[in-house]
Amino acid sequence: MLTRITTALLGAVALVGALLTLGPPAGAAVPDTIPLTITNNSGRGEALYVYNLGTLLTTGQQGWADANGAFHAWPAGGNPPTPAPDASIPGPAAGRSTTVRIPKFSGRIYFSYGQKLMFGLTAGGLVQPAVQNPGDANRNILFNWSEYTLNDSGLWLNSTQVDMFSAPYAVGVQRADGSTVSTGHLKAGGYSGVFTALRGQPGGWANLIQSRSDGTVLRALSPLYGVETGALPSTVLDDYVNRVWQKYTTTTLTVTPFADQPGTTYRGRVSGGVLNFTDASGAVVAGFQKPDAASVFGCHKLLDAPNDAVRGPISRTLCAGFNRSTLLVDPSQPDTTTANFYQDAVTNHYARAIHARMADGKAYAFAFDDVGQQESLVHDGSPRQAYLTLDPLS
Incomplete structure (x- = not known):
């Protein structure tokens, strides 16, 4: 089953939207596309697929971008949802890097290991993975995504765990002065450490973890999805x-x-x-x-x-x-x-476990984790290049 993504869960996107009122620095000019270098440090041997999906800011159209940054509008959808065109970009093999170009979008960069993701289209737009639903076609795929906005005021690019904690990655940006900033890396052992912490937390928190039938741990759902699906008691707080x-x-x-x-x-x-x-x-x-x-x-x-x-x-x-x-x-x-x-x-133990294991302590573990600047976000008004680094699942 596919469910349209809800804006209530996109805290990082909400932050980006709030920042859009900022003007560009004097003399700065953001090009129509900028390079995004994807580095696969996961150590995994499966094929990697990358997607750049979102809204073209110049027109408001929904669609996807190819590896060259060219925009493609989605065709009309249906009810029930019709399959979306294959928007996948071949990702780099383990230990390699690939550079694509990203346009002035507000959207998501998905990546998946071993299998392509399935997206649908309705009359209202794109239907994205919703793995809190047991019947979702993407339920047994190891995947994750980053959210970004690139516009005339610059780039905002995040590492998000608002919906789920899964395949780890970090984001970065090269600034106009040539310096680079990044966020999203876990401490050594941090990935498995989050799942260990949830398993050891009484009260249903271990039920947030989803695994494949072969034992592969795929993700931990956010506690919101845990409550909505009954995995976490509604009385937990x-x-x-x-x-x-x-x-x-x-x-x-x-x-x-x-x-x-x-x-x-x-x-x-x-x-x-x-x-x-x-x-x-x-x-x-x-x-x-x-x-x-x-x-x-x-x-x-x-x-x-x-x-x-x-x-x-x-x-x-x-x-x-x-x-x-x-x-x-x-x-x-x-x-x-x-x-x-x-x-x-009594607290958000999901957010606690994630923040404690981030190398810089920053994460987007709930929608407004940016309060007090605790979010995992990079921004620059005149970005030269963006980075997405896929880290080991250890």
Whole structure:
């Protein structure tokens, strides 16, 4: 079964979208395409397939790019979904590199080992893999993806675990001055270490892991998908959420959502079961019902974050505080002291396990992991080249 991807899960893309308002540096010019060098350090012998899928920013059309960066619009789809054209690009063999060109897209770069991925088309657009569904055609394929936006303001390229933790990779960009920055590499033993940590965590966290019938570990689903599929109990965060609601019945929660605007603060108190926030004048500007686990892990539903100037920024901050379990230790949010993250027994253990094993500590383990700049993202306003490095599964 294929399911259309939902924007609620694309925290990294949401971040990129928010950054699109930034203007390019004076004198900078971003070409129509830039090179992306894909290096296969996985040590795996299977064929590698690469896909560059997204929205062409100049026209808003959905489609794919070939190895030369040329855009191809998707044909019309159907109901049920019709198979999408084969958009795969042959990837490099183990120990080798391949350079392709990426256009001004907002989309994803998929890669898969051993088998091509299957995509579908409906009247509404592209249908992407949804391996939380047992019948998904891509369920037994080892694959992953990166998200990026390249536009006139530069390149944003991430390493994401918002939907799942799977085949490891890192991303990088060469800046205009010739220097290179990267993120996404795991510590030695970090890949298997994440799965070991989940297996050792009581309460259903081991059920997030998906394996093939031959025993190959394919991925760990995000806890949102775990809750939605019943792999993780829907009550998994209830104890922590209840304690937060109790604390802020008598204590004020202060949210300062913009790091560059320290004077913009909102104060929250629970009254009548609702966490209400007031602005400097004392007017109520946002209210939140007590969230369930799906709302916290997905940063949506009862923690919806519209693209506005008040509710969305407050919700993003709350989402980060719940996932990192910092709301009880610090009444001033966001708490950006990483030593405080994931310390409660009730927390997002998926995010905890991933962050602890990243070489630089950065990850996109939930939708708004960029709060406090904890995300695995590279950006440059005048990129010379991008990099995608596939790492060993060890």
